[in-house]
Every structure is written in C-alpha cells, then in structure tokens.
Amino acid sequence: MVLFDDVVEVFRLAHLDVRPGVGLNALEKDQRYLDFKQKFAELFESPESGVRKLLQETSDRVRTHLALQFPDCTALEFKVEIPPFEDFLKGYTTTVDDGVATNADAKGDGMQRALMLAIIKAHADARRHDALGKAFLFFIDEAELHLHPTAQRQLKSALSSLADGVDQVFITTHSSVFLSDTHPHQVEFVVEKDDGATTVQRMTPRDRTRAVYELLGGSPTDLLLPANFLIVEGQSEATFLEIVCSRHYPEKPRIHIVAADGDDERQAQYLAAVMKAYVPLGDSPIYKTRAVLMFDAPTGPEKAARLETFLNHHPHIRDNERAHTLPTLGLEDYYPAALREQFAALKQKVKLAKMMGKSVTRESFEADMPVAFTALTKCWGLAYGAA
Structure with missing residues (x-):
C-alpha cells in the first residue's frame, strides 16, 4: 500500500x-513501445547482437597491431556501456x-x-x-x-x-x-527531544496556540486576540500553567500565558506591548482592564521597590486585584511538597515544570498553589466571552 x-x-x-513515472505506466501498455523495447534488447543486449560482434572484431584487429609493440598484450576489449532502456526517457x-x-x-x-x-x-x-x-x-x-x-x-x-x-x-x-x-x-502531533529520547504526543488546541505564538517569534505583538492574557515572569511558569490549563480546565476561556524571560521589568514592558498592540481596536487598549500579572516574590529591596512603583503607576491593576505575587522566590519552591520531593533530582526548570504540570492533580493545584490558581481564576473571569 x-x-x-x-x-x-x-x-x-x-x-x-x-x-x-507518470508516463511510463501508460507506455507499458503501448504495443509499439513494447516492440521498440524488444528491438533495443536484441540490438544491444543479446549475445547475438551485431553491435557486440562489431566491437569484438574491432578489438581483435587492434590487439593484433598492439601485440607487435607490446608482445605481452594478449587481450584487448572495447566496452561500450549501454544505458538501461528506461534511461532514454530521463534525459x-x-x-x-x-x-x-x-x-x-x-x-x-x-x-x-x-x-x-x-x-x-x-x-x-x-x-x-x-x-x-x-x-x-x-x-x-x-x-x-x-x-x-x-x-x-x-x-x-x-x-x-x-x-x-x-x-x-x-x-x-x-x-x-x-x-x-x-x-x-x-x-497535529508535537515531536520533542529530551535527553536523547523522542516523544510524540497529540497536540491540543492550547498546544496549537502556544506553538503558533512561538513560531511567530514569541513577541506579544504577534498574538491574535486571545480571550485574555496572563503575564508571568519565566518560561517555567508559562509551561506549567499551560499544561495545567490543558489537563484540568479545558472548558475555561482561551487565555494566553506570556513568559517575560524571568524579568519582572520585562513583565511591565510586555504588558505595555500587549496594550499598545490593540489600541487601534478602540479608544483605549482592550486588555487594559483585563490582563493579569503573576510575580515571583521580590528577591530583595530593589525588586520590591520596583514592583511597588509599578503598581502605584498602574492603580487600575492594583485596585482590580490583577497583580498576584507568589510567596516564594520562584515557582520551583511553590510546587506541592510531595511533588517537589518526588522530582528533587530534576534541576532544569522548564523540564521540571513539564513534569509537575503532567503530575499535579486539580485538587492539589487548587489547594497547594492558591496564588497561581487565583491568578488563573481572575484571568478567566475577566476574559472576553467569560460567563
């Protein structure tokens, strides 16, 4: 088949x-073509071929004259490579x-x-x-x-x-x-290589959205009107939450989770880019009162002050409870304790996020990671088309 x-x-x-190849199938049914093919075989390929006999006779005459100069030469053969018959139609x-x-x-x-x-x-x-x-x-x-x-x-x-x-x-x-x-x-299927092993998995609608976004270059200006945005600090947060949404909340509005390259300042820039990209669609940015942000806990006074300044400059985010801060310095310390222990050997953040997303139950996610669940819930609630 x-x-x-x-x-x-x-x-x-x-x-x-x-x-x-298309034409050969038809030619094989043409009697004139078959006759020509047979004549070709008789002329060039048969032991009785006149062409072969002529070449042999010529070889014998040349060998006789060559032997006069080089007595050790006892054999001489002219060989003409006859191309396969089918090659006549390939040139x-x-x-x-x-x-x-x-x-x-x-x-x-x-x-x-x-x-x-x-x-x-x-x-x-x-x-x-x-x-x-x-x-x-x-x-x-x-x-x-x-x-x-x-x-x-x-x-x-x-x-x-x-x-x-x-x-x-x-x-x-x-x-x-x-x-x-x-x-x-x-x-569609997603093919991934990880530590030399290749996996093939059926692509979900959320996977498609994420894949299209990444193939376009991963810029917020490349996105096309999701129901809402959740902007997080790093790729591990985005990876984990995308898998959780796909596994446990397929009925929820189609939001897009944007990773800001592990930089809280970049989150503010991404938020500005998202809002700016859609200004032509209305008098004010259509995500200005809807997009949600989730921060890691500040690593020091400088970052804490920067976060506070950002929220003071965007009171519509603070007043509407659209900024959420994890109680830990990173998502890796916020995963459920039992899973952290189970996957303690995994140090690569994105790989760990994938395993956590595939392993965490809905009940554990909601009970053990309330800030992340609250951020998602807020984002769904403010999404376009939400009930």
Whole structure:
C-alpha cells in the first residue's frame, strides 16, 4: 500500500530531479513501445547482437597491431556501456511558462515545489486509475521551506486536497501558517527531544496556540486576540500553567500565558506591548482592564521597590486585584511538597515544570498553589466571552 518509492521515482524533494513515472505506466501498455523495447534488447543486449560482434572484431584487429609493440598484450576489449532502456526517457528538460518560459530548475523554490506537488498528484491519479481502491501515503519534510505565507497557504490547501479521499499526507513543519489553518481531517502531533529520547504526543488546541505564538517569534505583538492574557515572569511558569490549563480546565476561556524571560521589568514592558498592540481596536487598549500579572516574590529591596512603583503607576491593576505575587522566590519552591520531593533530582526548570504540570492533580493545584490558581481564576473571569 505504501508507494513512497514510486513517489521518489517521480521526483526527489531535495533536488528538482523529475522522473517520467507518470508516463511510463501508460507506455507499458503501448504495443509499439513494447516492440521498440524488444528491438533495443536484441540490438544491444543479446549475445547475438551485431553491435557486440562489431566491437569484438574491432578489438581483435587492434590487439593484433598492439601485440607487435607490446608482445605481452594478449587481450584487448572495447566496452561500450549501454544505458538501461528506461534511461532514454530521463534525459529531458522541463520548461515552465509563467510569463517567461524557463527551465524548471531555473525557477524559484516556490514554483519548483508547486511543480513537484503537481507531478505527485498526477502520478497518484495515474496509479489510482490502474489500481482502484489503492491508498497512498505521502511523506513531505518541511514543505513550507522558502515559501512566503500566501504561498504556504496555497500549498497547504493543495496538500489537503490530497487527503480528501483515502490517501494520507504526513508533513513535518515549523510553519505557523500550516498550524493555524486547519483542515477537517487534520491531526497535529508535537515531536520533542529530551535527553536523547523522542516523544510524540497529540497536540491540543492550547498546544496549537502556544506553538503558533512561538513560531511567530514569541513577541506579544504577534498574538491574535486571545480571550485574555496572563503575564508571568519565566518560561517555567508559562509551561506549567499551560499544561495545567490543558489537563484540568479545558472548558475555561482561551487565555494566553506570556513568559517575560524571568524579568519582572520585562513583565511591565510586555504588558505595555500587549496594550499598545490593540489600541487601534478602540479608544483605549482592550486588555487594559483585563490582563493579569503573576510575580515571583521580590528577591530583595530593589525588586520590591520596583514592583511597588509599578503598581502605584498602574492603580487600575492594583485596585482590580490583577497583580498576584507568589510567596516564594520562584515557582520551583511553590510546587506541592510531595511533588517537589518526588522530582528533587530534576534541576532544569522548564523540564521540571513539564513534569509537575503532567503530575499535579486539580485538587492539589487548587489547594497547594492558591496564588497561581487565583491568578488563573481572575484571568478567566475577566476574559472576553467569560460567563
């Protein structure tokens, strides 16, 4: 059922190396083609071939003259490498006229990939006609390379059409466009490597939002209207809370949790960027009275003073209880005690956050991490569309 070798025979994704696989299937049914193929074998490949006899006779005559100069030369053979018959149809060029007629290998990457996809589809159509009911599996690695977003969207649509029937298309991608544009039968998986081990997990809607955000570069100005924002200090907080939301609160509004690179000053900058990005949508920033922040406990008087100054300058945040401060210097000391003991050997913060998020129960999270739960609850309550 898997026809990957046949697809490779049509073209190779890494290089535009087109093969006439589509046409050969039809030619194999043409009697004149079969007769020509037989004549080729008789002329070049048969032991009785006149060409072979002529080469041998020439070799014998040359050897006789050569032996006069080099008596030790007792044998001489001229060999002509006869190419496989199928190679006669491989030495051709493909010309594409998109306003300027040019060889395909001189076109841009986008045109070359579009051409290769068209050849795949034509090959699949031809093979399917010969074998009704046969399904195809297509494997394409990073199909979006060198394509601008509009071209990626067109390619995604074309690839989706391949899967409208019984065929399946497997794509590895780093494209935010491929993720954000969904197909009715599309299924996404997250592939991660950790300490040499590779894991594959089904992507959740929250995972997709996070992945699109990160593929866009992780800037708050790249976000597209989530229900609300929760801005935290570091990536471990964002990772832990994203997993907790996905596991225990899938029914809650779709908020976006933004990590401020472990910097409380960056949190203030991110909040300003989030509010500024959406000013054109109204007279005042649409998240100004909604976004929620969660800080680690200040590590010293300087940070405590900085946090106090920030809240004094933003009374709408303080008065509306949208700033929440953990009682510990970091999330790592705030996890439930039993889990901290269980995963004491893990020192890498983000890896620990993943394990904690996957292990903590809803009951333990709400009872043992009340500040984090309160921050999430506030963010959900102020979210657009919240009941």
